[in-house]
Amino acid sequence: MDSPMMGQVLPLSLVNDEVFSQGLLGKGLAIIPKDGRVYAPFDGTISVFLESKHAIxxxxxxxxxxxxxxGLDTVTLEGKGFISYVKQGDKVKKGDLLLEMDIAYIRSKDxxxxxxxLVTNSKDxxxxxxxxxxxxQVGEAALSVK
Known part of the structure; x- marks a missing residue:
């Protein structure tokens, strides 16, 4: 599947949060984004989109x-620093802009x-x-699922 954002790839094991680094929510990777735009990596349905807009x-x-x-611990921002373009239940096409995060704002909050x-159903x-x-880059292969 394609990358939803552009940036530096980081193995999950190096993520500064045990829930992710230990793979408790699934296998995958992490990206340190170059910009804050997040795109649909494939055609699909938005199954979860929290009010805090930090997770989709x-x-x-x-x-x-x-x-x-x-981001990490961005739930504490309560949606500040995020702009959403979709909502739960929406059908999306690969390449659709899903949300934007304000990288400078998030970093200003330490x-x-x-x-x-993550593929949350990795066990399947x-x-x-x-x-x-x-x-x-956006649209380049990021994860392979077999």
Whole structure:
């Protein structure tokens, strides 16, 4: 599946949050974003979109459940620093702009912008493999699910 954002790729094991680094929510990768735009990595349905706008879940037609968690501890911002373009239940096409996060604002609150991208139903698949690239662009392959 394609990357929903551009930035530096980070293995989940290096994410500064045990829930993500230990894979408790699923396998995947993290991206340190270059800009704050988050795009749909595939055609799907928005399954979860919290009022705090910091986390978005999307399911594709094959049942892959992806969580894009924008920043660490950003739930504490209560939606400030985020602009949403979708809501829970919306159908989206690959490449649609889902949300924007204000990287400068998030960092001004001493929070990290590192964005874990997880297949939350990883146990349903034999493999969830992150890209070996150090940086990704929007639309480049980021995760392989088998």
């Amino acid at each position: 879940g999307i399911i594709d037609g094959n049942g892959v459940e992806l969580l894009i968690h924008c 929070l990290e912008t590192t964005t874990p991208i 698949y034999t493999e969830v493999l992150p890209t070996t690239k150090e940086e990704v």
